[in-house]
Amino acid sequence: MREEATGDGIGEVDITVPSVARMYDHYLGGKDNYAVDREAVAALDEVVPRTRALARNNRRFLQRVVRILAEDYGIRQFVDHGSGLPTQDNVHQVAQRTDPAARVVYIDSDPIVLAHGRALLEENANTAVIQADMRDTEAIFDSPEVCRLIDMSEPVALLFISVMHCIPDDSDPAAVVRRALERVPSGSFVVLNQLVSHEKETRDFVTDFMNSSTNGNWGRVREPQDVEPYFADLEVLEPGLVEINDWRPDSDLDARRLEDETWFEYGGVARKP
Secondary structure (H helix, E strand, O other), rough: OEOOOOOOOOOEEEEEOOHHHHHHHOOOOOOOOOHHHHHHHHHHHHHOOHHHHHHHHHHHHHHHHHHHHHHOOOOOEEEEEOOOOOOOHHOOOOHHOOOOOOOEEEEEHHHHHHHHHHHHHHHEEEEEEEEOOOOOOOHHHHHHHHHOOOOOOOOOOEEEEOOOHHHHHHHHHHHHHHHHHOOOOOEEEEEEEEEEEEHHHHHHHHHHHHHHOOOOOOOOOOOOHHHHHHHOOOOOOOOOOHHHOOOOOOOHHHOOOOOOOOEEEEEEEOOOO
């Protein structure tokens, strides 16, 4: 069964196959998901619990990083790869609290994200949403939305928040980051984290489960050392590559570790020289 997404030209939403964006929306308490997404979440939680806490920690990391980049580093442009569905305190809302003129382009391949993005466009002229595969760097950076909002003479923050595990090895996820970096000037930033585990059994189970559930729209859970190549030749900001709760926590809640760290989000922030 398929259901048309809101708005002309957006395409069809397949509600028979779980979507990573809609599963994440459910974890965050959103309402833009279907029964198939909720069933996949329940099945995943049976084997690897605390995934909802992971999602919420990830959201706090995103909000913290955007605020710090805007307040402390003067970044006013953000390109959010694999942004997912809009939820409370989106990137543009956090950035525009520092400067209402801050500009944000969201990118996601799920058509329902574009449907909600059109509502964002109506309320905020400095925000745009592109339906695109985040591996298609040329389509993204040559798009009318990026050309309108992003000034390539000024630094840009490239966000890859909890999405690199969605890219399989044969697509060379590190090359996706390099291609995006080639399109932005010196002084730009990369924010990147992904799901990792020290346990092979956990890595294999989650990878196989998500590949099967999403009809192959998944990469794999990796090991912490696999994240390092994404940051090659960049100036990694303190405190380096860490479990995301350890990245400049500004509250006890941000710094709180999960009791079960069978898998966790690992990454950091770096600047292009």
